[in-house]
Amino acid sequence: MNSPSNSENESDVESAHSDEDQNDITEDDRQNIRSKISGLSFEDLLKMKEEMGAKLYNETVLGVKKKKIKTDYKRANKNRPRELSSKIRPKILKRELNQNVPTVKKSRPRDPRFDPLCGQFDAKTFKSDYKFVHDIRIKEKKQLEKELKSCTDPIRQQQIKKLIQRIVCFYIYFFYNDKFLFVG
DSSP states (O other): OOOHHHHHHHHHHHHHHHHSOTTSOOHHHHHHHHHHHTTSOHHHHHHHHHHHOHHHHHHHHTOOOOOOOOOOOOOSSTTSOOOOOTTSOOHHHHHHHTTTSOOOOOOOOOOTTTOGGGOOOOHHHHHHHTHHHHHHHHHHHHHHHHHHHHOOOHHHHHHHHHHHHHHHHHHHHHHHOSOOOOOO
16 A cells, blocks of 8 residues: 555655654644645555654644643732733723623612512512511510520520510511511
8 A cells, every 4th residue: 555655755754753853843844744644545644653653643743732831820928919911801802802792791689679670569468478477576576585584694684675676666667557668
């Protein structure tokens, strides 16, 4: 299968690599090697790759990829600002350059008290929807009253009394008044 031209190409590739260091191969030499190899069949390319070795073949044909030096930007001192590369594009410029790329809109949180999309406030609906909160508060109040009776520490008794008072105020404000205030 090896014709005279194929053996010449193989010897050219081998001699180019053996005569020069792998870093000294110029781009012109690499282009010449590629043009000579482009006429070879796939079978001949595989044989040549096996003879030379895959690593050497790839370095000769494709070239050595220069590894990018990754600099780790750290602070020289904890009080100094961090050094950053000036080659990093700002996000605004990136958006302006890539106008074809659709931007994703962020969903904004809406407060239903001030949002017209949520409709008008109805006190009766609110009371019926949040009746479970009222039930929970009643249970908490009963539990706190039991704890108040059994507690002997005066500081803790004051804390419990304040908690009970808050629960009672909440109950009176929300379930006996038609006014609405957000208590968070």
